Amino acid sequence: MRIEDVYIWDINAKWLGITPYQLMENAGAGVARTIEEKFGKGLKIAVFSGTGNNGGDGFVVARHLSFENEVTLFLVGDEAKIRSEEARHNWEILKGLDFVKIKVLKDSAYIKELDLSGYDVIVDALLGAGTKGEPREPIRSAIDKINEYAGRAKIVSVDLPSGYPSAVRVKADFAVTFQWDKEEYKGFERIIAKIGYPKELYHLVGPGDAKFALRKKGEHKGQNGKLLVIGGSEDYYGAPYLASKAASYLVDLVYLAMPSEPAERISDPDLILRPIEGRNFSPDHVHELLSMAEKADAVVIGPGIGLAEETKEFVREFIKRCEKPMVMDADGLKAVAEDLSVLDGKTFVLTPHAGEFGILFDVKPEGSLMEKAKVVTEKAGEVGGVILLKGAYDIISDGRTWKYNRTGNRGMTTGGTGDVLAGLVGALLALGNEPLRAASVGAFLNGLAGDMVKEELGENFTALEVAKKVPHAVKWVMEF
Numbered sequence: 001m002r003i004e005d006v007y008i009w010d011i012n013a014k015w016l017g018i019t020p021y022q023l024m025e026n027a028g029a030g031v032a033r034t035i036e037e038k039f040g041k042g043l044k045i046a047v048f049s050g051t052g053n054n055g056g057d058g059f060v061v062a063r064h065l066s067f068e069n070e071v072t073l074f075l076v077g078d079e080a081k082i083r084s085e086e087a088r089h090n091w092e093i094l095k096g097l098d099f100v101k102i103k104v105l106k107d108s109a110y111i112k113e114l115d116l117s118g119y120d121v122i123v124d125a126l127l128g129a130g131t132k133g134e135p136r137e138p139i140r141s142a143i144d145k146i147n148e149y150a151g152r153a154k155i156v157s158v159d160l161p162s163g164y165p166s167a168v169r170v171k172a173d174f175a176v177t178f179q180w181d182k183e184e185y186k187g188f189e190r191i192i193a194k195i196g197y198p199k200e201l202y203h204l205v206g207p208g209d210a211k212f213a214l215r216k217k218g219e220h221k222g223q224n225g226k227l228l229v230i231g232g233s234e235d236y237y238g239a240p241y242l243a244s245k246a247a248s249y250l251v252d253l254v255y256l257a258m259p260s261e262p263a264e265r266i267s268d269p270d271l272i273l274r275p276i277e278g279r280n281f282s283p284d285h286v287h288e289l290l291s292m293a294e295k296a297d298a299v300v301i302g303p304g305i306g307l308a309e310e311t312k313e314f315v316r317e318f319i320k321r322c323e324k325p326m327v328m329d330a331d332g333l334k335a336v337a338e339d340l341s342v343l344d345g346k347t348f349v350l351t352p353h354a355g356e357f358g359i360l361f362d363v364k365p366e367g368s369l370m371e372k373a374k375v376v377t378e379k380a381g382e383v384g385g386v387i388l389l390k391g392a393y394d395i396i397s398d399g400r401t402w403k404y405n406r407t408g409n410r411g412m413t414t415g416g417t418g419d420v421l422a423g424l425v426g427a428l429l430a431l432g433n434e435p436l437r438a439a440s441v442g443a444f445l446n447g448l449a450g451d452m453v454k455e456e457l458g459e460n461f462t463a464l465e466v467a468k469k470v471p472h473a474v475k476w477v478m479e480f
């Protein structure tokens with residue numbers, strides 16, 4: 001596990017209603033349990049807490065251990081600096097107890113004189129994952145003091161040895177770290193305590209994923225993504241328009257390439273229209289579209305493109321020769337279904353609903369979420385790209401792992417919401433996200449925008465309303 005994953009999962013856990021209070025309680029309880037399992041009971045224990053949440057975990061450890069041990073809590077720093085609600089809450093509880101001794105240490109000189117002989121266990125909850133740079137006073141003196149007793153008392157660190165990764169750190173016998181071993185934690189012994197994160201975190205897409213995917217990449221126009229949308233035909237112009245409109249809220253530039261006749265019906269200053277000669281796309285256009293794709297970071301191909309033979313040929317030829325990440329949707333998928341080998345070596349997302357999935361792979365994803373996910377994963381592995389299977393729960397896989405999304409509502413069966421989705425996924429690719437994340441977050445945002453529209457209008461709305469809600473959905477995510 002990387003710290004980046006944990007950052008995402010923390011946000012998603014909050015979204016699932018798991019509170020920081022619960023996590024802190026479980027963290028502290030996990031450390032206390034580990035200590036009693038290893039060293040027994042009836043011990044004399046010193047807990048050193050800082051004023052951050054690592055220290056908050058320490059307050060909980062002290063309370064749990066106080067039941068059958070003799071505990072002294074040393075707060076290193078100013079009580080007024082205990083900021084988070086949950087740490088403060090646990091501090092107040094501790095202050096109300098008679099059987100836990102509390103000493104507040106603000107002065108480094110005083111810490112240097114401290115005598116810890118007689119303590120069997122020292123718990124180090126001074127600094128955790130929020131550490132910035134080398135430890136400063138008075139924490140630094142407390143670290144030195146604890147280290148004087150290395151070998152004499154057992155030293156147990158909460159999450160990580162305080163000071164880590166700097167060389168000035170607690171010489172812990174081991175650290176109790178939470179739920180996952182992190183790749184970044186090296187050079188000290190670790191015991192993992194689970195703190196109540198559910199399995200959903202591995203699979204469910206949430207605001208954490210979205211927040212991560214939507215971070216701005218640069219200050220200048222064009223640095224935050226350029227997308228090319230290829231779609232439309234003599235029969236359709238709405239679909240590529242919806243895809244482009246939705247995308248335009250996420251990226252700096254959207255080029256919309258469509259046949260000139262339907263293109264005449266569109267006037268939208270947010271899009272850069274690129275009319276193509278003729279009624280439909282045909283192989284004659286491949287060269288022109290490839291040079292447009294050169295200027296973009298990603299491509300969406302398929303919305304409203306139609307099923308004329310020459311158009312299907314165009315789609316396959318374009319995909320074969322395009323080196324940019326691509327989203328293939330709608331009629332574009334049907335063109336691809338006739339020759340899956342065009343996907344070889346490409347970076348892409350396919351966005352089929354169940355029917356299109358059947359046309360692509362001759363198998364219908366059926367049964368439970370797990371059963372469907374298994375089929376999607378298998379097929380994604382076979383084609384060597386990402387598949388986003390649209391449904392009440394969207395299922396997304398890159399062939400190795402899978403995700404699911406449950407934002408969205410019945411109102412979204414209205415025509416065009418799939419085009420909005422394709423545009424969002426394309427935009428997220430253009431922002432530089434890997435295809436699995438682009439597809440997952442696209443599904444999440446599309447559903448979230450739909451849920452926001454539903455809240456205002458009920459279940460009877462149109463896809464354009466969903467597209468126009470995208471900035472609100474993004475704002476909600478960024479403020480979550």
Ligand SMILES: NC(=O)C1=CN([C@@H]2O[C@H](COP(=O)(O)OP(=O)(O)OC[C@H]3O[C@@H](n4cnc5c(N)ncnc54)[C@H](O)[C@@H]3O)[C@@H](O)[C@H]2O)[C@@H](O)CC1
Nearest residue numbers: 023024052053054127128129130131132133134135136159
């Ligand atoms: N979901 C979560 O995020 C969970 C976090 N938990 C605990 O929360 C910890 C992270 O808490 P915080 O983000 O509050 O961070 P920390 O408790 O690691 O430290 C932050 C505090 O230390 C100070 N500080 C930072 N660098 C310093 C330095 N070099 N010298 C002196 N002081 C310094 C900061 O001003 C701040 O007051 C984790 O390590 C873990 O113990 C657990 O409660 C479990 C759940």
Ligand SMILES: [K+]
Nearest residue numbers: 127158160162
């Ligand atoms: K620590």
